Amino acid sequence: MSAPRVSVCTSVLNQSEYLKRMIESVRAQTLAEWELIIVDDGSTEDIAAVVSAFEDERIKLTRWDENKGIPHGLNHAFTLATGDYVQPLSADEWIDENKLALQVAYLDGNPGMGACWGLPGKGPMGVRPEWERNAMFAHNRTREAWVRTLVNLENIPIGGAGMLMRTAIMQELGGLDPQFF
Secondary structure, eight states, rough: OOSSSSSEEEEEESSSHHHHHHHHHHHHHHHOOEEEEEEEEOSSSSSHHHHHHOOOTEEEEEESSSOOOOOHHHHEEEHOOOSSSEEEEEOOOOTTHHHHHHHHHHHOTTTHHHEEEEOOOHHHBBOOOHHHHIIITTOOOHHHHHHHHHTTTTSSOOOOGGGEEHHHHHHHTTOGGGOOO
């Protein structure tokens, strides 16, 4: 097994049916050099059975007995990441088969960039029309308006599924701030 380029990081509390679909989307990537780090955040469902059914050594599971919350699970997964890039991904999200390859190629070709982000697709709840109207397809916005959106000053969060970040940047930031969850 070659070293992973991307560490896909997930914190899950139950949601085993969604988790299956998410794992399938990661396994379908055209970029094969990835690892999937799943933190079971105190689930009552048998997440280990879901993960082991895939029989894929690139998928790693850590189980916590009690629920600590999404940011703590993701931050733990980030500390285990061995890839050049980290990809936060919720259990109820899935990604297009070319997503990792395209974003890795972009960041490899732009070494001064710490992260990149693309348009979100459809999750189990469908697209978010308000998000698309207010942020995704708003043209002729000022730099300040885009910065306000990107740092969530407009209460429109950037979904993890669309983002890819250099692992070193996430480590430098110290992970996610639990106050934002």
